Amino acid sequence: MWQSLVNAWKLPDLRKKLLFTAMIIAIYRLGCFIPVPGIDMDSVTELFGSGGVFDFYDMFTGGALQTMAIFAMGIMPYITASIIMQLLTMVSPRLEALMKEGPAGQKKVNQYTRYFTGILALIEAVGFVFLFRSQGAFPVDAAGNDTFTAVNVLLVIVNLTVGAILVMWLGELITQRGVGNGISLMIFASIVSGLPSGLQKLFTMNPGYWVAMAVIAVLVVAAVIYVTQGQRRIPVQYAKRVVGRKVYGGQSTYLPLKVNMAGVIPVIFASSVLLFPVTLAQMVPWGWTQKLAEIFAPSSWWYIVVEVILIILFTYFYTAVQFNPIDQADNLKKYGGFVPGIRPGRPTAAYLDRVLTRITFPGALFLAAIVLLPTGLYKGMGVQFYFGGTSLLIVVGVALDTMQQMESHLLMRNYEGFLK
Numbered sequence: 001m002w003q004s005l006v007n008a009w010k011l012p013d014l015r016k017k018l019l020f021t022a023m024i025i026a027i028y029r030l031g032c033f034i035p036v037p038g039i040d041m042d043s044v045t046e047l048f049g050s051g052g053v054f055d056f057y058d059m060f061t062g063g064a065l066q067t068m069a070i071f072a073m074g075i076m077p078y079i080t081a082s083i084i085m086q087l088l089t090m091v092s093p094r095l096e097a098l099m100k101e102g103p104a105g106q107k108k109v110n111q112y113t114r115y116f117t118g119i120l121a122l123i124e125a126v127g128f129v130f131l132f133r134s135q136g137a138f139p140v141d142a143a144g145n146d147t148f149t150a151v152n153v154l155l156v157i158v159n160l161t162v163g164a165i166l167v168m169w170l171g172e173l174i175t176q177r178g179v180g181n182g183i184s185l186m187i188f189a190s191i192v193s194g195l196p197s198g199l200q201k202l203f204t205m206n207p208g209y210w211v212a213m214a215v216i217a218v219l220v221v222a223a224v225i226y227v228t229q230g231q232r233r234i235p236v237q238y239a240k241r242v243v244g245r246k247v248y249g250g251q252s253t254y255l256p257l258k259v260n261m262a263g264v265i266p267v268i269f270a271s272s273v274l275l276f277p278v279t280l281a282q283m284v285p286w287g288w289t290q291k292l293a294e295i296f297a298p299s300s301w302w303y304i305v306v307e308v309i310l311i312i313l314f315t316y317f318y319t320a321v322q323f324n325p326i327d328q329a330d331n332l333k334k335y336g337g338f339v340p341g342i343r344p345g346r347p348t349a350a351y352l353d354r355v356l357t358r359i360t361f362p363g364a365l366f367l368a369a370i371v372l373l374p375t376g377l378y379k380g381m382g383v384q385f386y387f388g389g390t391s392l393l394i395v396v397g398v399a400l401d402t403m404q405q406m407e408s409h410l411l412m413r414n415y416e417g418f419l420k
Helices: 002-010 012-031 041-047 053-060 076-091 093-099 103-134 150-177 182-192 195-203 207-229 265-283 287-295 301-322 325-334 346-381 389-411
Strands: 231-238 240-243 246-249 252-258
Touching: 002 012, 002 389, 012 150, 012 182, 012 389, 053 182, 076 093, 076 103, 076 150, 076 301, 093 103, 103 150, 150 182, 182 389, 207 346, 207 389, 231 346, 252 346, 265 287, 265 301, 265 346, 265 389, 301 346, 325 346, 346 389
Parallel strands: none
Antiparallel strands: 231 252, 240 246
């Protein structure tokens, strides 16, 4: 792997891409430390550290939300807008037709996603302003004047909204001119930025605890790589076609169906839904909201059971969004391909759907197991695992995807790649 890194650095175009990616990530991390003027975040520290949705959100922003930096909303508005647009594509014939038009249609859908991101960022910025106001984030100044004025509120809203749009633009720049998926790499950088604090907590424990955590981390990473790379290969045979005096087709290939096709999206969905009662109790401290927050507290058994169920359901749902067996079967039939022993058309679609349903279940259980690992260690052994399962899933998945893209650049120049 180290020789592959040296080879990657030797290629001028790849070196430029790597340097450009590093520069954009550095700009992004710098923006996570520039505070929005007019807000006193010391008064809202109780919103963080309790396992609520704010901690989950803060993880994706690399701590920018807790300090209310200009990039406090991070890439989350764009992710939310992208997910909603994908769901709308399934129910809107017009959007579905645009997606099937090729690059021009996808460019238009991406433009709609950008507009929607701006709208969501504006709505979230307004919500954060009024939430933090209720926590005393707009204190009285030295002259005794209330700082919650129209000018200050507008300044904060504009800063947060423009910051979210700028983060989206930086991510797209990485995707276009850098290496890897820009949005994923920015989330990767945000999560990795919390690694030093996690290691600092580990160093306060005894050496035996360090060894145990290191072994668990290595095993978890290996399992994530194994499942992430795992796939079921469906054999596909293409019929021979005679055009003039030449014979085309007849080759054999395969259709890869990934065990974990949904990635980490089901985990994000499930965690957001389950953390809503805790967040609601923080925002509206009424009796029934407090009771609901106690029932669905992250350490309760109800939370664990419901989270497993939601992860499984969302995994199947998002896999259906990502892969349509009917469209895949129609494409195979259009280009003369067929699965040996299966008739083209609807029988092929039914076969692909059956195989995908079977391999998705163990992938969903794996996602649930990784996410619940820290809770299981704490409840079963009293061991505090400082690196969450969601974080490891995202970090390992993004690292693998980036390495595969770098490998493709190396293979074009006959270098041996990163992945064996």
